[in-house]
Amino acid sequence: MNELATRDVDAPTLDVAAIREEFPILARQVHGRPLVYLDNAATSQTPRRVIAAFDDYYGRYNANIHRGLHTLADEATAAFEGSRETVRGFLNAADSREIIFTRGTTEAINLVANAWGRANLKAGDEVLISRLEHHSNIVPWQLLASELGFVIKVIPVDERGVLDMAAYRELFSERTRLVAVNHISNAFGTVNPVKEMAAIAHAQGALILVDGAQATPHQPVDVRDIDADFYAFSGHKVYGPTGVGVLYGRAVLLQAMPPWQGGGEMIRTVSFEDGSTFAEIPHKFEAGTPAIAEVIALGEALRWVSGVGLDAIGAWEHRLLVHATAAVSRIDGLRILGTAPGKAGVLSFVVDGAHAQDIGLLIDQLGVAIRTGHHCAQPLLAQFGVDATCRASFAAYNTLDEIDVFAEALTRVIGMVR
C-alpha cells in the first residue's frame, strides 16, 4: 500500500462524469443492475466518436484503398494514411513508414518472429523473454525456436512480480540476439523498465521488442525515448476497435526484413519469369485489403485518448487502484498477486476457499465484470502456485463508487461460495 501510494498523482484530474457520457455502453444494465465494467485489460470500451467513425466510413466513403482512382477510394486512402500519421504521433515515431497495421499485438509479434526472426536467428542464438509475458510473446518464439534451434532464456521475476534486473544482465551472452518483453504485465500490472532494458540490450548488441498492449492505454509512450527496435499494441485495449493493432519498427530494420505474408498491396512487380519484387515499407508488411474502417477508427480512438491525456488517465487509474487495493485488503483470506511498486491499474487476487471462476460468475450476477483465469500468462501464475486469479482492471471512465460496488459485491460473493 505504501509503495502504491508513492506514485506521483499530481497530474491533472479527469472529468470522469463527462468521460462516461461518451461511452454509451456504460449506461446499460447487467442482470438488472448498472454495469460496473472492470475488465479493461481484456478490452476497453469504445467512445461514441470511435463508433461514429464506422458509421461515417460505411455510410459515406467505403472503398478499397491505395488502388482506386475514384473519389471514394481517395477519401478512404487519405483517412487510412491519416491514421498512420496519428499512430506515428501517438508513439512519437520518427517516420510514419515505421508504422505497420496488423490485426493486433499478437499478429505484430508473429510478424517480427516470422520476418525478422527467420532472417536473423539460427541454431545456438539466444532470445530473452520474461516470465511476465503474455502467451503471445512466448508461443511465437517457441514455435520458431523448435524450427530454427535457437534458445529461449527466461528473465525471472521476484515475489512481487518485479523483473530481476541483475539476472537480466547475467542472461546475456555473445549469442543474445533479441529481448522480447512487455511494457506492462497484463496479469499483475508490473511496469517494466523497458528504457533501461533497451539500453542494456543494445550495449550487448541485441535488439528489443516491447509488447505495449497494456501500456498504451495507461501512459504516454515514446518509442524513441525508450529506444525500442519494435513496439506492438492493440487497438481494442486503447478505446479503439478489435481487429486492428500496430507494429512499430525502426525503418532500417523493417527495410532489411523480408516480407512475411504475400499477396496484393505488398508487391511492386510480379512475374512468372522473374519472380516478385516488393513494395517499400510499410506496405511490404501489409498484404491484402486491411481492416480499413478499424484503422480509421483506431486513429479516432488515439486522438480521443490523447485529447483526454494519458498522464491524467494514468494518475486517475492509480487512485482507483489505491482505493480498490485498500477495499479488498479488508477481505479475510484474500491475497493480492503482483505488488510491484508503481504498478498500473490491475488488481489480481486469489481468495482462500473460493475458486476464481466461481467468483467471476457470481459477481457478474451483481453487474460487475472482472476477468478470471490464467490471463494467458500461465508461466507467471505457475510460479505463484495458482492456475487462475480474479483480475479487476481500470480505465479512465471507472469511478471510486464503482470500486465500492465491486468491493461490496466481492465480499458478498465470497460469503456465498465459502
Ligand code: C6P
Ligand atoms: N491480453 C487480457 O485479458 P491481442 O489479443 O493480440 O489484442 O493482445 C494480446 C496481448 C498481448 N500482450 C499483452 C500484454 C496482453 O495483455 C494481450 C492481451 C488480454 O489480458 C487478453 S488475454
